Amino acid sequence: MFWPSANAMLRAQIIKKRRDLDVNVALELEQGCSLGLFGASGAGKSTVLACIAGIEEPDGGYVKLGNLQFFPPSLPLHKRPVGYLTQEPGLFPHLSVRENISFGIPHERSTDNEQIRWIETLRDRLQLGPLWQAPASLISGGQARRVGLARMLARKPPLVLLDEPFAGLDRDLVRELIDALVFWSRTLGFSMIAVDHQAEVLRRLCPQRAVVLEHGAIVQQGAWDDLYAAPATPRLRSLLAPL
Amino acid sequence: MTIDRRWFARIGATLFALALLYPFTALFARIGPWQWGADVRGPALSSVRVSLLLTGCAMVIIVAIGTPVAAYVARCRMRERLLWQAVLLVPILLPPLALGILLTLAFGPYGTVGAWLEHFGIVMTNSATAFVATQVYVGMGYYVLGAVAAFDAVPPILQKQAALLGLTPWKVFLRVTLPLSRLGLAVALSIAWVRAIGEFGAVVVTAYYPSGMPVQLWVNLQSFGLPAVMPLLLVFLAVALPLPWLVHVLAQRQRHA
Numbered sequence: 001m002f003w004p005s006a007n008a009m010l011r012a013q014i015i016k017k018r019r020d021l022d023v024n025v026a027l028e029l030e031q032g033c034s035l036g037l038f039g040a041s042g043a044g045k046s047t048v049l050a051c052i053a054g055i056e057e058p059d060g061g062y063v064k065l066g067n068l069q070f071f072p073p074s075l076p077l078h079k080r081p082v083g084y085l086t087q088e089p090g091l092f093p094h095l096s097v098r099e100n101i102s103f104g105i106p107h108e109r110s111t112d113n114e115q116i117r118w119i120e121t122l123r124d125r126l127q128l129g130p131l132w133q134a135p136a137s138l139i140s141g142g143q144a145r146r147v148g149l150a151r152m153l154a155r156k157p158p159l160v161l162l163d164e165p166f167a168g169l170d171r172d173l174v175r176e177l178i179d180a181l182v183f184w185s186r187t188l189g190f191s192m193i194a195v196d197h198q199a200e201v202l203r204r205l206c207p208q209r210a211v212v213l214e215h216g217a218i219v220q221q222g223a224w225d226d227l228y229a230a231p232a233t234p235r236l237r238s239l240l241a242p243l
Numbered sequence: 244m245t246i247d248r249r250w251f252a253r254i255g256a257t258l259f260a261l262a263l264l265y266p267f268t269a270l271f272a273r274i275g276p277w278q279w280g281a282d283v284r285g286p287a288l289s290s291v292r293v294s295l296l297l298t299g300c301a302m303v304i305i306v307a308i309g310t311p312v313a314a315y316v317a318r319c320r321m322r323e324r325l326l327w328q329a330v331l332l333v334p335i336l337l338p339p340l341a342l343g344i345l346l347t348l349a350f351g352p353y354g355t356v357g358a359w360l361e362h363f364g365i366v367m368t369n370s371a372t373a374f375v376a377t378q379v380y381v382g383m384g385y386y387v388l389g390a391v392a393a394f395d396a397v398p399p400i401l402q403k404q405a406a407l408l409g410l411t412p413w414k415v416f417l418r419v420t421l422p423l424s425r426l427g428l429a430v431a432l433s434i435a436w437v438r439a440i441g442e443f444g445a446v447v448v449t450a451y452y453p454s455g456m457p458v459q460l461w462v463n464l465q466s467f468g469l470p471a472v473m474p475l476l477l478v479f480l481a482v483a484l485p486l487p488w489l490v491h492v493l494a495q496r497q498r499h500a
Contacts, residue, residue, distance in 0.1 A: 055403050077406035078415075090404040094422045103418075104408030155409065 008066030008158055010191060014051045015060035016044075016216075023047050023216035026061075027193075031158065034185060034192040036206035036224075038199060039213035040239060045195040048213070049161045052193070053077075053084040065159055083157035083190075085165045089148025093137035097128060097147050100136050104155045122150040125180055142169050149177060153184060160185070162194040166201055178205050199224075199240055212236055270473055278471040283463065287475045290459035291482055297371055297455065298440045301378035305386045305435055310428070313390030314416065328388065335384040339444025346377055346449050367449075374450035381442045382435035389434055393427025394420060426493070433487035440483045456483075 010029040016022075023044040029035050037045045050056040052063050054070060054077045063070035070080055091100050101119060102110060109115050123129055126146045131139055136147065145165060152160065162181075166174040182205065185192050196202045202210065203224045211221040212232070220232035231237040279287075316327045334342060350357040350367035357367050367373050397420050405415045421428075443457035451458060456479045463471040 053407060055400075055407075076412075077403060078409050078411050080407065082407060084404070084407050086400075088400070090398070090400045092401060092405070092419060092423075103405070104410070106409070151408070 008068070008191075010052075010063075010065050010159060010193075012048075012052055012063040013061035014048045014058050014063070016047050016051055016056065016058050018044075018047065018216075021047075021216045024061075025211075025213065025216070025218055027211065029191050029193065031066075031191055032185070032189045034194070034206035034208050036202035036210045037193060037195045037213060038202055038210050038227075038239075039197065040235060041197055043213040044216040045197075045213055046163050047216075049084075049163050049193060049195050052159075053082050053161050054080050055084065081157050081159060083152035083155070083160040084163070085148050085152050085161070086163040087165060087167045089144050089151075089165075091136040091139075091144055091147055091151075093135070095136055096133050097131045097136055097139065098133060100147055101128075101150045101154050103151060118156070119150075119154060122153060126150050126177075142173050145169060145173075146177065149181070153188075156188055156190070158190050160190050160192045162192065162205070164196050165194075166196070174201060175204075181205060197239070199227075270476070272469075274469040274473070276470060277474050278467055279474045283467060283471045283474070286454070286459055286462070287478065290454050290456045290475075291478060293371075293374070293453045294440055294455040294457075295482060297374045297453075298378055298436065301375045301382060301439055302432065302436055304375070304379050305383050305439075306432060309383055309387045309390060313387045314394055314420070316387070317391045317394035328391075331384040331387050333384075334380050335388075339381065339442060340448065342380060343377065343445035343448030346373075346380060346445065350376065350449075369450055369452045371450075371453060374446060374453060374455065377445050377449045378439040378442060381445055382439035385438050386431045386435035389431025390424075390428050393424040393431060396427060397423045429490045429493065433490040437483070437487050 008031050010027065012028075013024075013026040015024050021042065021044055025044065025048050027035070027048070037048060039045050047056065051058040052070070054074065057074055058071055062072065065081065068081070069075065092103065095103065101122065105115060105119075123132065126149065128143075128146060128150060131143055131147070136144070139147065149165070160181075166177060169177075178201070181192070184190075192206060194202060194205050196205075207224065209222065210224050210227055212219050212227065214233060214235055220227060220236060227236070228240055231240055316324055316331075319327060337345070347368060348354055350360070350373070352358060352361055352368070360367055365372055367376065401419055401423070402415050405419045406412070410418065440455075441457060443461065446455060447458055447461065454462060456475065460472055460475055460479070463475055
């Protein structure tokens with residue numbers, strides 16, 4: 001399996017024409033850094049993430065991770081070293097929790113001691129032990145989100161994309177998952193782009209940098225403190241205001 | 244639904260089932276003693292062997308060719324997909340007798356392909372090959388259309404997730420698409436089986452010999468009358484029903500698992 005070098009920087013310009021919105025967003029992200037993509041619903045955040053992952057194909061622009069060109073031409077999904085987690089984690093219902101988490105591990109690596117320890121670490125940190133043999137179709141939404149996170153991280157991808165992965169979960173679980181993600185992003189050194197429409201969640205998950213989208217374009221980017229101090233648009237001011 | 248309504252629905256369903264099975268009361272019609280002597284039994288059992296063995300071969304061919312075709316059609320865009328579906332509907336829509344005539348003309352000794360095949364010793368009329376080929380033509384459309392629907396039911400995001408986890412398209416098909424669509428595929432196969440094993444109109448034209456069960460029923464009717472038809476009819480139900488029924492039992496179990 002090919003993983004880009006340790007200093008793989010993400011460079012992307014996503015041009016995507018949707019029926020209701022034209023998206024044109026350029027992003028750069030250093031290896032090991034995180035970026036919170038913030039904005040109201042329908043601003044084009046998920047489209048940007050899906051285009052980087054390859055779930056959707058952009059109409060123009062480029063996506064590059066280090067020397068690996070994702071687009072154009074479109075690199076097949078199985079060659080993209082990307083972890084992608086959405087609100088609906090897309091677990092394989094015909095497999096158990098354990099089988100879901102080990103799903104992307106090549107057979108020759110599945111008996112590797114380091115790999116086994118890493119899977120056990122994920123299991124213990126995300127409290128998946130009691131569910132380990134349970135069918136994925138029978139676990140709750142919150143449990144499924146934890147399994148999805150473990151499955152995504154099992155392969156230690158250098159780039160992690162999170163599309164509102166905590167929507168609808170209780171605060172304790174959200175805090176627990178964010179802490180785990182932040183810890184592993186530091187220890188494993190993966191880059192992370194997260195999308196959410198809750199600024200609090202995103203700030204905790206990606207404290208380094210925020211990019212704000214409105215109507216498919218970037219309206220402001222920088223440190224979170226700057227965003228709060230001087231929001232660039234009335235819409236952003238409203239989104240950042242406490243309830 | 245209240246209990247009263249449930250009973251009302253159950254009574255309605257029972258009446259429907261009775262109406263559906265009513266023709267089978269004719270098995271008890273007064274037609275004289277059933278004939279199952281050696282002159283009836285021998286050809287009848289031979290036709291059972293022919294039907295089971297050759298329909299089994301036809302199913303293997305249908306699955307081997309039909310599954311990848313269905314996987315391709317399921318991924319086509321709307322316009323191309325409609326074209327393929329029209330192609331698959333043609334042999335289904337055609338009256339079986341007409342299909343048999345067309346197959347005989349196309350693959351018989353006077354057709355271009357038939358003459359070419361005969362050159363290699365493959366006889367496409369009144370042969371086991373003709374029997375299997377006819378059943379493949381008869382059952383293929385049913386299987387592929389059912390398989391396309393089964394593949395459609397697999398959420399595309401699961402296939403994309405599997406690919407993002409590093410699986411090649413072939414492995415995604417084997418590890419995600421196939422397991423998640425297997426019940427739909429099994430139902431499609433059972434429908435193709437039912438259609439092929441009971442086929443008479445096309446087979447009687449292309450492969451009167453070797454006689455399968457439907458043709459033997461016709462032969463018995465012509466040669467001995469109804470008393471020789473009824474026992475073979477029972478044998479037909481006994482050997483043709485278990486496979487599709489088993490598929491539905493498995494589907495039911497899976498749903499309640």
